[in-house]
Amino acid sequence: MSGIALSPIGTMVAVTAAILIAATLLVILLRRLRPAKDFSELSARIQSWWMMAGVFFAAILVDSRVSLVFFAFLSFWALKEFVTLLETRAADHRALFWAFLAVPVQYVLVGMGWYGMFVLFIPVYMFLFLPLRLVIAGEAAGFVRSASQIQWGLMAFVFGLSHLGYLLRFDEPLPGRGVDGRTLVLFLVFVTEMSDVLQYAWGKLLGRHKILPTISPNKTWEGFVGGILSASALSLLVRFLTPFSVWETLIVSLLICVVGFFGGAVMSAVKRDLGTKDFGSLIPGHGGVLDRVDSLCYSAPIFFHYVRYFH
Amino acid sequence: MSATSTNRLRDLAQILFFALFVRPFMALFIGLRVRGREHLSVPDPFVLVANHSSHLDTLSLLSLFPLGRLRHLRPCAAADYFGRNRAVLWLSRTLFNILPIARENILPEDHPIQRMRRTLESGESLLLFPEGTRGKGSEIGELKAGVAYLAEQIPGLTIVPAYLENMARALPKGEYLPVPFFCEVRFAPPRRLSGTREQMLGQIRDDMETLRHG
Numbered sequence: 001m002s003g004i005a006l007s008p009i010g011t012m013v014a015v016t017a018a019i020l021i022a023a024t025l026l027v028i029l030l031r032r033l034r035p036a037k038d039f040s041e042l043s044a045r046i047q048s049w050w051m052m053a054g055v056f057f058a059a060i061l062v063d064s065r066v067s068l069v070f071f072a073f074l075s076f077w078a079l080k081e082f083v084t085l086l087e088t089r090a091a092d093h094r095a096l097f098w099a100f101l102a103v104p105v106q107y108v109l110v111g112m113g114w115y116g117m118f119v120l121f122i123p124v125y126m127f128l129f130l131p132l133r134l135v136i137a138g139e140a141a142g143f144v145r146s147a148s149q150i151q152w153g154l155m156a157f158v159f160g161l162s163h164l165g166y167l168l169r170f171d172e173p174l175p176g177r178g179v180d181g182r183t184l185v186l187f188l189v190f191v192t193e194m195s196d197v198l199q200y201a202w203g204k205l206l207g208r209h210k211i212l213p214t215i216s217p218n219k220t221w222e223g224f225v226g227g228i229l230s231a232s233a234l235s236l237l238v239r240f241l242t243p244f245s246v247w248e249t250l251i252v253s254l255l256i257c258v259v260g261f262f263g264g265a266v267m268s269a270v271k272r273d274l275g276t277k278d279f280g281s282l283i284p285g286h287g288g289v290l291d292r293v294d295s296l297c298y299s300a301p302i303f304f305h306y307v308r309y310f311h
Numbered sequence: 312m313s314a315t316s317t318n319r320l321r322d323l324a325q326i327l328f329f330a331l332f333v334r335p336f337m338a339l340f341i342g343l344r345v346r347g348r349e350h351l352s353v354p355d356p357f358v359l360v361a362n363h364s365s366h367l368d369t370l371s372l373l374s375l376f377p378l379g380r381l382r383h384l385r386p387c388a389a390a391d392y393f394g395r396n397r398a399v400l401w402l403s404r405t406l407f408n409i410l411p412i413a414r415e416n417i418l419p420e421d422h423p424i425q426r427m428r429r430t431l432e433s434g435e436s437l438l439l440f441p442e443g444t445r446g447k448g449s450e451i452g453e454l455k456a457g458v459a460y461l462a463e464q465i466p467g468l469t470i471v472p473a474y475l476e477n478m479a480r481a482l483p484k485g486e487y488l489p490v491p492f493f494c495e496v497r498f499a500p501p502r503r504l505s506g507t508r509e510q511m512l513g514q515i516r517d518d519m520e521t522l523r524h525g
Contacts, residue, residue, distance in 0.1 A: 076491075080342060080491050080493060084477065084480075084492045084493040088480065093483065093490060094488070100490060
């Protein structure tokens with residue numbers, strides 16, 4: 001590897017491409033071996049992964065402003081999917097308008113690097129303002145539910161995801177190795193998404209004992225343990241993206257995988273309550289944007305604060 | 312300036328408005344979804360009928376047509392509402408190519424049905440909201456008989472039924488700030504109407520209700 005002077009990001013592109021090529025070949029092999037079985041869903045998922053990886057790397061590589069616009073758009077789309085599923089009242093209209101306006105504001109705060117306001121804006125100021133706007137609308141019936149659900153959506157999909165953006169600003173550790181905010185984002189997203197995929201795969205292969213039968217019948221102990229262990233092991237492969245030692249990489253990855261699992265479980269409960277299997281249909285085989293970022297809503301703030309306090 | 316070059320300017324303004332503003336707005340802000348889009352490939356003239364709950368209805372339906380077909384599609388619009396001042400009238404004529412329909416002080420020589428019939432006979436298509444006004448969006452209101460009169464007067468008239476979902480959530484009556492709820496447009500196969508006027512209206516309502524629940 002020392003002869004080919006690849007930057008960490010360049011190496012990451014190669015690693016991702018290698019994994020996707022392997023997955024694509026695996027599907028071709030499976031089709032040959034078992035022609036009777038239908039692999040079209042798996043095939044659609046892998047095609048979507050190619051597309052998502054391409055868009056994601058483009059957004060990360062081009063420019064940090066492009067990355068922020070991309071993350072802002074993810075938050076916006078996730079909030080759209082969530083709000084469309086809610087039972088909203090006519091009196092919520094203006095409060096919802098301001099909630100959506102909070103998306104660009106939050107990412108402008110990220111772009112300005114105004115940390116104090118970035119952590120306060122949604123949890124404090126939007127939290128105080130939105131109920132006031134609902135009060136002005138003058139409809140008491142259903143007030144508590146409206147105020148709660150709108151704030152929850154903002155916290156999960158705007159505040160939570162925007163930590164991906166603020167992570168980009170992290171540029172101190174280990175000069176010379178090419179580790180910066182971008183490589184940390186790549187590490188976080190890689191481990192979170194691999195954990196999702198591997199939990200699903202282990203669950204399909206070995207899943208017996210349901211972990212949350214009333215919330216998400218597809219999640220099993222076998223999938224949980226297998227996915228988390230194998231994703232943490234894989235994270236060692238991309239340790240060059242981080243300033244961590246081997247042991248720290250393992251511990252941080254376990255943390256990412258476990259909180260990512262919590263994020264997925266919470267979003268399963270949301271789906272179950274609001275009555276839909278997939279949040280949307282933007283990404284073939286993957287449902288909506290919400291289905292893809294659910295784990296990140298949890299792992300991004302946790303990983304962000306880990307790095308902020310310990311490095 | 313001659314009449315034809317003024318018309319060309321108007322067509323160009325409408326095409327630019329839809330290509331640069333309405334379509335990006337529908338794709339990136341509303342996230343408009345479409346089902347049964349192939350039913351729009353029906354040749355002119357036809358009558359597109361849809362439920363009505365928002366100003367977004369006309370915008371989203373027109374945004375689905377190829378830009379070159381826009382000038383052949385006339386949204387029927389209440390003359391009193393869209394003619395309430397000169398700016399609104401000019402904008403709705405220029406950017407939407409509306410066919411103003413009188414709801415009050417109707418003159419026999421300029422009866423709305425005759426106006427619509429002449430427009431269809433000249434080869435242009437109509438966009439018609441048979442409820443006559445914007446509802447709350449929760450259900451389809453009572454349908455006015457205008458479309459049935461048209462179908463009686465023009466044998467074999469093609470009707471394309473459509474159902475619009477969530478538009479009233481995104482931009483309800485009386486609001487001017489939109490909220491980006493996902494919206495959907497569903498089209499039914501083009502059809503003809505038959506029987507009495509009540510039966511014709513029943514056929515349209517049945518199609519819309521099927522789209523609404525499907």
